[in-house]
Amino acid sequence: MDATQQDPGPSMGVTAHGRLDPDLCLATLAAHAIPGVDERVGAEHRRPVRLHGRVVPLGLRFTPGQVLVRCLDAPLPVADEPALAALVRRWFGLDEDLEPVNAHLARDPLLAPLVARRPALRRIGYPDPFEAAATTVLGQQVSVAAMRTFAGRLVAGWGGDAGPGLRTFPPADVVARIPEDELQAAVGLTRARTRTVLAVARAFVEAGPAADGALPLTRGQLLALPGIGPWSADYLDVRARLDPDAFAAGDLVLRRALGRISAREAEARAEAWRPYRAQALFHLWSQEAYAA
Known part of the structure; x- marks a missing residue:
């Protein structure tokens, strides 16, 4: 059926x-x-x-x-x-208890109307840490739509049957074994991005699964991989590690929401939002994406 x-x-x-x-x-x-x-x-x-x-x-x-x-x-x-x-x-x-989070962020004049508009906003992560890491790499320096296209090609080539009309995102051990040239051609990535995807997959295989579905690689381990920079590590701290005070100061959508300021200025602006900077980031992302 x-x-x-x-x-x-x-x-x-x-x-x-x-x-x-x-x-x-x-x-x-x-x-x-x-x-x-x-x-x-x-x-x-x-x-x-x-x-x-x-x-x-x-x-x-x-x-x-x-x-x-x-x-x-x-x-x-x-x-x-x-x-x-x-x-x-x-x-x-x-x-997460949103009441203290909302009360703290509502003291900021920029965030107060966003909190009032979306008081039930929650930070949404991923069901699988490798999918989070791989799609973060696929989304580096491209739009979300482009990331989805790349990820869809990866799934079409190496995802598994998941039952009624669905496929799985390929696990790390499957991706780690894909020949570099084959992966690059099928997904449409640059050579450097292809190598980063493979490096992440191999690092996940080496680390093994973490308890409770958590990200198995530390921030330092991520940054040691070729092609993983501060934005990718920050984004994974926010979306995969789910650190409530994580913050991606270099994120372009965030900086646009803050008036096209620099990453350094965004970092300074966010000091007032501690220890809930990740929640503030989600509010700003949501405002940019779902302003209607």
Whole structure:
């Protein structure tokens, strides 16, 4: 049966600590959706995740207080529910208490109207740390749309079947074995970017998986890889490591939101937002992307 024709199965509700912004969750997922991996069907976002070493295709719906999760191909075993709930809680920042964060950021005249407009904004990460790192490299110095195109080509070439109309993002051990020339030609990358993707994949394989789906490489290990600079490390601190005070001062969208200032000026401007600079960054990103 085609994924768009499936009857909704039973959902598991994963409750947020406080409010959740359903529209913003869907918009953020859509903005970074990878062709073949992510699919929007009505109010449901669909994509596979890896759970206990196997691929599970999920349907995600959002309410003002919960993420509703269902498996698309078969009922989820009860024993797997805690692991899936933990993955979803981390992915969508559901454990964070937004009240002190909002109160602190609302003292800033620039952020106050953004916090008032989106008081339930949460920092959204990734379901898989290697996907986060690989797509960050693919997105260096190009638009989000270009990153999605590159990632879609990578998935088309080396992703696996994930059930109803979906494919997996290829894991690090698969990417690490791709011949350099073949990867460059298939994805359309520069030689230097191709080598960075392969270096990241090999570093992930060497490091092995981290506990609780965390990023297995330290900031220093990332910066030691060819082609990984401060912006990539900062972005991964924000989106994959989920450090609440991480900040990507060199990010072009951020600097545009702050009036096209320099990275040094952005770093200084953000001092007032500590220890919640990552939340401030998400507010500014969201304002630039979803200003309507």
